Amino acid sequence: MTTRTTPEPPTAAPLLDLHTLVVAVRRRRRLWGSVALLGLVGGAGTAVLLPPAPTAVTKVLVAHQEDQPTDPGTLIRTDVALLHTTRIAGRALEALGSPEKPEDFMKEYEGRGLTNNLLQIEATGDGDAEAVARVRALADAFVADHVRRLREASEAEARTLLDQRERLRSELAEVNRAIGDDPPESGPGASADRESLFARRAELTSQITEFGQRAAEARIGTPQLVAGTQIVDAPRPVRYSLPATAATNAGIGLALGLALGLAAAAVGTVVADRPVLRRDVAAHLGASVIAELPRRSGWLWRRRRVRAARTRLVVSLARTVRGSAEPVSLLELGCARAAGALALDLASALSAERPVVVVDGLPDARLAGRRPRPGDPEVVGAERATTGSRHELRLGVGSVAPGTSWIDVPHLGTRTVLVVRAGHGSAAWLHTVARHLAEQHVEVIGLVLIDPDPRDRTDGTLWDGPPAAPNGGGSRPPRRHGVGLPRIERLPTWSARVPDSEQEAR
Known part of the structure; x- marks a missing residue:
């Protein structure tokens, strides 16, 4: 006899997560910084262009x-x-x-x-x-x-x-x-x-x-x-002192611009509902974050740090692809350039063992249409995804952005690594991606988070704990997240929509 357990109802999520709000506003510093700079320049300009009457x-x-x-x-x-x-x-x-x-x-x-x-x-x-x-x-x-x-x-x-x-x-x-x-x-x-x-x-x-x-x-x-x-x-x-008036007006403009920019960033963050933290992205997509990759920076020491992180990521992905018996793909969301470059680096790392063919499924054939460099792996279009030699290792690169043809996603690889830019997709779209991948029987190995928040201390690992002992009564320990405190994980929206009969068939 099979015992079916019903999960406990999820705890009510807060209407406004201050931690997420602060992180999202800090990530949009270009917006409120630009508005503050515009207020500074505008305030100083009014003193020069609109001097007071005598x-x-x-x-x-x-x-x-x-x-x-x-x-x-x-x-x-x-x-x-x-x-x-x-x-x-x-x-x-x-x-x-x-x-x-x-x-x-x-x-x-x-x-x-x-x-x-x-x-x-x-x-x-x-x-x-x-x-x-x-x-x-x-x-x-x-x-x-x-x-x-x-x-x-x-x-x-x-x-x-x-x-x-x-x-x-x-x-x-x-x-x-x-x-x-x-x-x-x-x-x-x-x-x-x-x-x-x-x-x-x-x-x-x-x-x-x-x-x-x-x-x-x-x-x-x-x-x-x-x-x-x-x-x-x-x-x-x-x-009338022009420098003093310009400094005063510039300070007032800077304060007003900064307040307006912060307000606009906060309102935009709440309205857009775009997950930024690792735990939120992992919870909405139903997969763990296996690696992070900072974005490029103009500072020399940060460039070295990014290159080192990218090298570690390529080694980890190569180990995963090498040990997989099924084709593996990289599916991007909001970071097509980073996903394409990562696929080329991964193919170059695997080409020493066996021939590697990169199947380009990105919009506008970004990789297939570029000029190849000496030593680059072979790149073909999505139409050749099902052709090729048995000895060739196919590495698919595609996109799960809005407008994606979900029927073509399994041809790039039945197992995939999602390359997601933090704060790019909304929570509703992340649920849609997870649901469509589950419907197409594409297994998500893990998530690679691009441009994460450097101050993010949350854990993006979804872990149910070790399997229960035979005499444990069929119970399992609560999931733990980051700080080690027990909490009840919210099931992804897409998993709740799949009928029970279809889940048992899968």
Whole structure:
């Protein structure tokens, strides 16, 4: 009796793997580096191509009647708002003799409160002289308007106090007439009435004196506020430094470009869903990573490292092909040039033992159409894949990129080594490749990862552990991945789609 075990349901994968995201963004450093460089150049270019208009600046000390130490800046913000009015702009234009509209002129100057009583005015012009004249006219117009408002407020307050004093004087005159007209009478009631009239007269006299003093103080305080409102910093042009402005704009452009580039790289990584790590590529293709090959580099020591890695890879593949009783092929995904060069090196390593023929199944017959060099192995097209001598060793080279004719893949070799560039194919396409190879009965020996991430510390080996002992109850240890922690491997999508009857037949 055969016991069929059902695999445990796979654990839910996280929606966003930060490790994969960081690695993918780091691999796309050309993108965000180019955007950051573009922002740097653009920021520096704006300082050179778009210099600011000539600007002048002045500072005005503004005295307020309602000044308080705890004022949060409301009064100076009010002064800034009054500066941007058509009345101030119109009076400044009248002083300049300019026919410009006040609405248009307000767009060419700006006010800013530095402290509770210090106002800074900036204005632009066609030249430094015009900018200085404009800012002086604005400052004079603002000071004159502020002084006028202070005097009007003090006059209104003094007038109100004097009117109140005149009203009290009229009432005092009536009290005096009442005291003079009433004859002195005997009795407690008459004496009390006269005492109340005298008290009222004394109170009115005191209030009249107080209101007179307050009206005088209101008028006396206005000259102090008027004298306190003045231009404390003479109008002067603002000096423009091209190197400093270019450096500032370049730094801002670099920061914005870097942020935009990193955001674009992160979003593109999440949307594209292209596996980069060894463990992800191996899990999606259902095969182990047997070797890695860094990409070419312009540095001398890296060239030596790449050549050494390539030599080790060729020796390992030669050992695999030599011990295989069936034809072996190299199928590339995103690295046709590297796969072709690897096939030629492998054929050269095996040609010393027996004749080797490289069957070119790459798009556009990349190897068959090139000019052969002395010592290169024989390269034929895919049409000769089924012909040739028995003593010849056929080594197929093909592609599993989108648009591949899957019927022709088995003719290149029933056993294959997938040469995959990290981060090139999407997860869905890797599942498609694994499914089609399984349907064509092409055994995947292993994966050769091209251009891997140098900081990738994950393990790309799919391992089920040693076979269970007879008395082990038919259980097997959990798969381990990289760090040695137990985890449940997710079955490839293609294996889940194959019916059970077909798997048993295979």
